Amino acid sequence: KNQVEQSPQSLIILEGKNCTLQCNYTVSPFSNLRWYKQDTGRGPVSLTIMTFSENTKSNGRYTATLDADTKQSSLHITASQLSDSASYICVVSAGYSTLTFGKGTMLLVSP
Amino acid sequence: DTGVSQNPRHKITKRGQNVTFRCDPISEHNRLYWYRQTLGQGPEFLTYFQNEAQLEKSRLLSDRFSAERPKGSFSTLEIQRTEQGDSAMYLCASSLPQGGNNEQFFGPGTRLTVL
Numbered sequence: 743k744n745q746v747e748q749s750p751q752s753l754i755i756l757e758g759k760n761c762t763l764q765c766n767y768t769v770s771p772f773s774n775l776r777w778y779k780q781d782t783g784r785g786p787v788s789l790t791i792m793t794f795s796e797n798t799k800s801n802g803r804y805t806a807t808l809d810a811d812t813k814q815s816s817l818h819i820t821a822s823q824l825s826d827s828a829s830y831i832c833v834v835s836a837g838y839s840t841l842t843f844g845k846g847t848m849l850l851v852s853p
Numbered sequence: 854d855t856g857v858s859q860n861p862r863h864k865i866t867k868r869g870q871n872v873t874f875r876c877d878p879i880s881e882h883n884r885l886y887w888y889r890q891t892l893g894q895g896p897e898f899l900t901y902f903q904n905e906a907q908l909e910k911s912r913l914l915s916d917r918f919s920a921e922r923p924k925g926s927f928s929t930l931e932i933q934r935t936e937q938g939d940s941a942m943y944l945c946a947s948s949l950p951q952g953g954n955n956e957q958f959f960g961p962g963t964r965l966t967v968l
Contacts, residue, residue: 746895776956785944785959786896787855831895835955843895 744769746844748832754850759822763847765815765832773835777806777817780829780846789817789830822851855879857960859945865966866935873931874963878947885928886957887920888944889913896944902928903950935967 746767755761767775774793778786790799790806792815798807803820819826829846836842856879866872878885883904888896899918900910904925914920917935922928932939942964946957 773955778959783942783962783964785855785857785859785946785961787959788956791956833895841898841957843897845893845895848893 744834744836744840744842746832746834746842748830748844748847750847751845752848752850754852755822757822757824757851757853760818760820761822761849762819763817763830763832763849765817765844767813767815767832767834767842767844769813769834769836769842771836772810772813775806775808775815776833776835777804777815778831778833780831782828786831819849822849824851824853827851855958855960857945857947857958859943859960859963861963862961863964863966865968867968868937869934871931871933872935872965873929874943874945874965875927875929876945876947876960877927878945879958880926882947882949882958883925884948884950884955885922886946886948887928887930888946890942890944890962891940899930932965935965937967940965940967 749764776791777789780786792808805818808815831846832844858877886901887899890896902922917933920930942962944962945960948957
């Protein structure tokens with residue numbers, strides 16, 4: 743069964759600090775891995791997409807890594823801002839239309 | 854704003870009533886997806902269309918749920934005889950055909966509350 747596990751479930755950090763969110767997956771066949779940011783009451787917005795051959799990708803203060811051998815990904819947020827408070831969802835594509843979503847990590851950035 | 858719009862944004866209804874939601878995808882996207890998301894969970898796949906054809910339906914899509922995309926553009930999701938367990942955020946997404954990275958762009962969602 744395809745699964746995506748995220749940790750931690752929730753996280754509180756002080757504004758300006760860095761943090762790293764984890765994603766482990768068992769999805770086959772692997773097509774790509776995405777990280778989405780979802781503000782409360784809004785739809786998810788894509789941050790990064792990585793294919794099998796990519797092991798790091800940045801989008802501003804967000805840097806995602808992918809280790810296809812261990813089936814792990816991380817999302818690192820640098821110099822956090824209050825607006826980073828959101829749920830971060832790891833999504834793995836098995837090709838065609840099939841996406842497997844993690845439950846998300848709820849991040850709260852405190853002033 | 855991703856370019857995908859959904860209406861209404863919020864719907865409160867009484868148990869047993871029917872509700873209908875609308876999704877307008879990005880115009881050049883021929884794939885359209887519906888998801889359901891409950892609090893603290895990731896989105897769960899319900900169904901998807903390629904143009905007007907409904908190609909896949911999840912087991913979550915009970916007989917009370919029906920989705921249409923009659924002209925291959927906007928789509929509607931209808932829930933008949935709503936139950937309290939139907940309370941959730943209903944998300945729509947669209948994408949270009951397979952061949953790219955199949956990135957899905959999500960709408961803002963419709964929050965359904967069944968009393």
